[in-house]
Amino acid sequence: MASSGTLLFIFTALCVTAVKRFVKVECKAENVGQYGQHSLLECVVKKTTDIKDPKIRTVAWKKLTSPEDEGDLMLGFNRGKLDEPKRGYRFAEPLWDEKNMNVSLLITNTAVAHDGYYECIVITDSGDDSIVTTLKVQARYSVPTVHFIPEKIVPNSDSTLICESRGGYPKGTLCWFDEENHEWTKSSKMEVTQSDDGLFQLTSRLSLLGGFTFLKYTCAVFNASGGKENDKTFEMPAPSGETTERSGILYCKILWIYKIVVPLVVIGSLIVCVLLIYRWRSQGE
Template identity: 50%
Template sequence: MNMASIGIFIFTVIYITVVNAGFVNVHCKTENMGQYGQQSLLECAVKTSEGVTDVVIRTVSWKKEGVDDPLLVFHNGKLIKKQPGYSFAEPSWNNRNMNVSLHITDTAVDDQGVFTCMVMTDRGGETSETTLKVTAKYSKPTIISEPEKISQSTGGTLVCNSVGGYPKGQIRWFGELNEDWTGSSDMEVKETKSGLFELSSKLTLLRGSTYSKYTCAVFNTSGGKEDEATFEVPDGQDASGHSGKEPGKPSAQITKVVAPLVVIGSLIVGLLVVMVFVYVRQSRRDHQEVCTFESDAEKGGH
């Protein structure tokens, strides 16, 4: 059957469906989820009014919005149109089987969208719509450093990559204390020929970084974390045994230790000064009392 003939018979089916509406209804699941590269099922079934029995299906037509050619057409007991990768959900389907669900063998990103199922029986017919959403899980992130050998003292750049996901996701960075460093990173998104996405994110580490671990995590479009990877930054030293950090700029870890010691030392020095002052003052007072006592004694002797 050529395209003109298919168009005529579809028009005829629509007309008959309108005239006989009410006896037969097509119920489709509103939304279906499909995984990229896996099988997908668009669920639709024919329901009849009470008392209507022995229904025979004459025509079933599956179409996708935005695509001119039907994906699947059954008419007068024959499958007259079937595009590769699409079939009835039940392999042994016949014109008395009320399950008219569509089976997709190898789900692609292009399969995402709105589908229309039109059914015509000897008791009437109806058209119904259903939606397919396609997802693909991103690969486990990988982290490389630029240059290859970096340390906390030299700094550098960490590059995180995750591929093969859909819809577009996000890469986020976290420090060893779970601080969010995403705002300091630069992410790039590429779309492949298959419609999947490749994510790449760069995080620049300044010289003298105090963090020894950084985690790169990939999140899907719904905000759920799919996987993560961790990179350990060594605390490198040069040949002389020095850390290589700029002179006069102690690390934050050293500062955290030294600062309390300075405060404690200051308190001890202050306490010693007070004690010495009190001691000197007390000594002077005792000396004055001794002198006064001796002077009174001399006067009494005369």
């Protein structure tokens, strides 16, 4: 059961006073916090009239499940006394007192559970105000790992590439690309699991029916905003004897380009130049 002092504090913070609003609470509308680090919800109290030195009587920081929710008290100050804060919450300025108009909230060791809406309520001797702000928690996904099933390739048989990336938040996406940067994501299936700490693990399976077309495939992990965070390129293993064959074909193509095509282009250019010079001299005579 909550103590009588705590109940009185919550009642005081939530009640609507009849005092005109000569002060205003201004907060950054959206704040971004990195998982495992400190997060700052910036809020300051500003005077709206010629008040000289307003004195803060009450500050209440509440965590809401929605903007309309009454929420739970995370950090509070009431008439000179700091209420016992929830673990991981404190004023951004360690030596904060009732004369300090910076009422910013500091969240230490940010977790997924800290994501959401927050309300800051301030009552002064010159008026009161409240405002709702948000914290968006982000965690970067790990570099993907890619492996091939089956381990040994059988020519012209079905196979699967599996890509995994974990430790991210919010939910991201795994996409597939071949060595020519064509996307193959529509041919894959992705599974999403969430661990006890709220972080996501992404697993994507790319089916290669009847063998594969390209020697390299890249799995890229994108965050919830669509930004690429990490990627991993996987070079397809080749059956015994096929590596030499493919390398030989590739070598022949390159050799054909440099020994036949390039010389023909150069010779053709020289012939055109000689004809142009001959024509110019003939016209001059």
